[in-house]
Amino acid sequence: MRLSITPPATGPNDGRGKAASERMSRIRLKLPEWLAQVGGSHLVDAEIPEECYNLWGHQFFKLTSGVGFESREYINWLLDDANKDVMYAYHRLFLQMLTSGYAPKSHWTLKCPLHAIFIETLLKFYPDAFFVINHRNPAVVIASLSKLLELGVSPFFKENTCEKRIIGENTMNYMLKTCEGVMSYCDKHGNEGNFYDVDYDALVADPVRVVQEIYKVTQLLYFNRFLPL
Numbered sequence: 001m002r003l004s005i006t007p008p009a010t011g012p013n014d015g016r017g018k019a020a021s022e023r024m025s026r027i028r029l030k031l032p033e034w035l036a037q038v039g040g041s042h043l044v045d046a047e048i049p050e051e052c053y054n055l056w057g058h059q060f061f062k063l064t065s066g067v068g069f070e071s072r073e074y075i076n077w078l079l080d081d082a083n084k085d086v087m088y089a090y091h092r093l094f095l096q097m098l099t100s101g102y103a104p105k106s107h108w109t110l111k112c113p114l115h116a117i118f119i120e121t122l123l124k125f126y127p128d129a130f131f132v133i134n135h136r137n138p139a140v141v142i143a144s145l146s147k148l149l150e151l152g153v154s155p156f157f158k159e160n161t162c163e164k165r166i167i168g169e170n171t172m173n174y175m176l177k178t179c180e181g182v183m184s185y186c187d188k189h190g191n192e193g194n195f196y197d198v199d200y201d202a203l204v205a206d207p208v209r210v211v212q213e214i215y216k217v218t219q220l221l222y223f224n225r226f227l228p229l
Helices: 015-030 032-039 052-059 073-079 085-102 113-125 138-156 164-189 200-205 207-226
Strands: 131-135 195-199
Touching (some): 015 032, 032 138, 052 085, 073 164, 085 113, 113 131, 113 164, 138 164, 195 200, 195 207
Parallel strands (some): 131 195
């Protein structure tokens, strides 16, 4: 027996976008204050960009799944850079599926601090990747991320039972791992032209200029890499 599989509709005819918007409307109705607090540091909506970090939740690689709990066994496993091939194999497959119906005009732009821990694994699956490293005052970053992670797990705790100290310690460990991941890779391999450092304050002050500089660097990099003299 032969099975005929019809691919889902894409673009404006794709009903999944409408379904996602309806789910967001229900969240706004039931949790308006919570969503407003989250939106203060991380915009959430059905039709705006989102971190690729979320797709790893399909495989139980989710920082917020254990950040509020005293036991660090899950967090330590998640932040261990050993044998994360399955994460990036799924990540690439997910992007391939998106590309089949929503191909970008030139390339995908991904954003997720967790990538900094797994640079070597990422490059196994995306050998032409270019990294933009955003530098920001760590005291501000840790406080901001701790608050965001607290909001992410608070709906799963009874009122006033989510321990902020634990979230802060886990956030510190997470941020330390990301910094160590970048420094370790560069110590081992050098910059190799794959990295571009951006000052966060400069980005906020003049985002258009900074992004233009990033594109100039990447164009030169790929010109030299694929069209050598």
